[in-house]
Amino acid sequence: xxxxxxxxxxxxSGTAVAQYSGQPKPDLSYDYLELRFVDVDTNGGDGxxxxxxxxxxxxxLIVGGTTSLNYNxxxxxxxxxxxxxxxxxxxKDFDLVSTLRYANVDFDSSFGSADDxxxxxxxxxxxxxxxxxxxxxxxxxxxxxxxxxYLELAGDYYFARQFAAGISLEFAGxxxxxxxxxxxxxx
Numbered sequence: 071x072x073x074x075x076x077x078x079x080x081x082x083s084g085t086a087v088a089q090y091s092g093q094p095k096p097d098l099s100y101d102y103l104e105l106r107f108v109d110v111d112t113n114g115g116d117g118x119x120x121x122x123x124x125x126x127x128x129x130x131l132i133v134g135g136t137t138s139l140n141y142n143x144x145x146x147x148x149x150x151x152x153x154x155x156x157x158x159x160x161x162k163d164f165d166l167v168s169t170l171r172y173a174n175v176d177f178d179s180s181f182g183s184a185d186d187x188x189x190x191x192x193x194x195x196x197x198x199x200x201x202x203x204x205x206x207x208x209x210x211x212x213x214x215x216x217x218x219x220y221l222e223l224a225g226d227y228y229f230a231r232q233f234a235a236g237i238s239l240e241f242a243g244x245x246x247x248x249x250x251x252x253x254x255x256x257x
Contacts, residue, residue: 098165098196098204099255100125100157104135112244114142119249121187123155125257131155133169145179149214164197167208175215183198188214194222202228206238218242224251 104121121135134152141147152172160166173190177183194208206224211217219242226236235252 097197099257100131101257102253102255104251104253106238106249108137108139109248110139110246111246115139115147119251129157131157131158131169133171143179145177147178147215148176150174150176153190155192160195161197163199164195165240166194167196168193173214175213177215186214188212188217190214204228204236210240218244219241220245231255 077125100123102123104119105168106118106119106239107115107116117134117137117139119137122133122198124132126132131154133155136151137147137149139147151171151173155167158166169190170191171190172187172188174185176185188211190210190223192208192210194206196204196206198204204226206222206226208222209219210222213218221241222238223241224238225234226234228234232255232257233252236250238249240247240249
């Protein structure tokens with residue numbers, strides 16, 4: 071709940087701070103690389119997530135990424151995902167996006183290791199509130215590891231046309247995750 075209040079405060083202050091510069095809103099680019107710091111509230115886990123997306127044209131995407139987490143109880147987890155997605159241009163400022171990915175999760179601890187494969191599906195919305203402020207909301211379902219569904223809410227501020235930084239909040243059954251990071255758009 072505290073993360074939901076934090077998100078609401080960030081969204082409202084971000085909208086108030088982002089002044090309309092008279093520039094047209096940028097097109098939503100799906101050609102990017104992203105690096106995020108990840109903080110998991112369970113067992114003091116944290117780590118990094120590296121994602122990317124490439125626009126193939128005709129609304130199709132290639133997506134992929136890896137997340138590496140270290141927990142205080144000497145457990146390391148690595149998630150690797152690769153797949154494809156589709157973008158529906160809902161309006162001038164908002165897109166509906168869905169992806170289907172192959173997912174592999176690997177757990178290592180002092181007691182041994184485990185590995186599991188599965189699928190990950192995401193569906194959501196991405197859009198520009200102002201020329202400088204983007205919001206995203208997604209529902210994710212992952213079958214690898216402990217199968218789980220979760221909600222993601224995120225916002226990014228565009229410091230330049232090719233760079234944005236922001237925060238995301240993920241709400242799952244047993245874990246809440248906060249990520250902070252940036253995106254570099256290469257097209």
